[in-house]
Amino acid sequence: MIIAERKPIDEIMAMLQGVKRLLLLGCKGCVTVCSAGGEREVEILASLIRLGKKKEGQPIEIIEAALTRQCDQEYIDSIDQWDGQYDAILSMACGVGVNFIANLRPVTPVFPAVNTTSFGGSQLQGVWTEQCAGCGNCILHLTGGLCPVARCAKSLMNGPCGGSQDGKCEINPEVPCIWQHIHDRLHRLNKGESLTAIMPIRDWSTAGHGGPRKTVRDDLTV
Amino acid sequence: MSDFTPDIRAFVCHYTSQQSCAAGAEGMAAEGFPANVRLARQVCTGKLKVSTLLAAFEDSADGVYVVGCPADQCHNAMGSQRAAKRVLAVRKALQELGVEPERIEMFHLERGLHPEFIATARNMDTRIRALGVGPFKGETA
Secondary structure, eight states: OEEEEEOOHHHHHHHTTTOOEEEEEEESSHHHHTTSSSHHHHHHHHHHHHHHHHHTTOOOEEEEEEESOTTOHHHHGGGGGGTTSOSEEEEOSOHHHHHHHHHHOTTSOEEEOEEEEEEEEEEETTEEEEEEOOOSSOOTTTTTTOOHHHHSTTOOSSOOOTTOBTTEETTEEEEEOHHHHHHHHHHHTTOGGGGGSOOOOOOGGGGTTTSSOOOOOTTTOO | OTTOOOOEEEEEETTTTHHHHHTHHHHHHHTTOOTTEEEEEESOGGGOOHHHHHHHHHTTOSEEEEEEOOTTOBTTBSHHHHHHHHHHHHHHHHHHTTOOGGGEEEEEOOTTOHHHHHHHHHHHHHHHHHHOSOTTOSOOO
16 A cells, blocks of 8 residues: 655644635545544644644634545545635645645645655554555566565665675664565575576666656556 | 633543542542543543544643553553553644643553542643643634
8 A cells, every 4th residue: 555644743834824724635545544644634633733723823614524535536526515615625645646636626725744655564553664666567576576676775686785784784774685585585485596597777667767657458448 | 820720631541530530529629639620531541532632622721631541551451552652642743833742641540549640630730830821722713
């Protein structure tokens, strides 16, 4: 899923200077699962914004809602019901949702309430780690299912580098060296030999270096 | 400032507050429980939501505190630990808003310790009086 975390309150309050009627939109997708922008977080942020505004002596009216998904045209159209009742929209969705809402409302200020950090998973309760970089050209079949693009600090294709120490990365002793794990795992699977093959220089055009990516499925379009 | 009587909200664990509440409002007052502290008993402080604590401030509270079981003796295993984390989240948020984080506090008290329960309320009352009127008394939306 997409991992996000709420922006600092002062950054959000600075965006809302002069805003007196706000539509605060959560998303029931990934940001609900990672507790950054679901219904509960909308309730908390609305309260914090009201408190912040109250402290400044600038009252604000907030409409609180959480859409099924903000990354889906089918669900964002539902904000029509609040037309004329807000001056700005603050989205607690990931960057995708914010873009979708901004596309939908060309003349309304739309602000992000969260920082979208990574594609990851919940390792422990309250702990999320990046596992995928969305590079558009998956090589997990060559690396034992462990991603060096997302999980190696240098995104090396032929690691590890000289900074790997006792299975840890030189950037931080708490970060595992994923190439050490790839080596260990491939040997466990009796596929250690595959590591002798040198991976060629990578074509990053699928990773966004060729511009915004678009996926079209002719079997699904109508 | 001397005539300032703070509005304090206390969210208290059912079990931790049982003995104190058994004395009744008059009994507690007789022992020195401040009249300006409003008690809200919880089945477990672990059930408290961050938004409930913030709502107390929105409702013009000058100070808020939570009394739960000792961290390792919660009747519901980790309830008071969860409450402590939520109080911490509100403290952090208050700090971000430029407000004294001391306006909210978590206390872990043994069950049945009547004097400590009263003393905690008095300490919080003293603290909030010293901090002065809360910053959220402005005009509401």
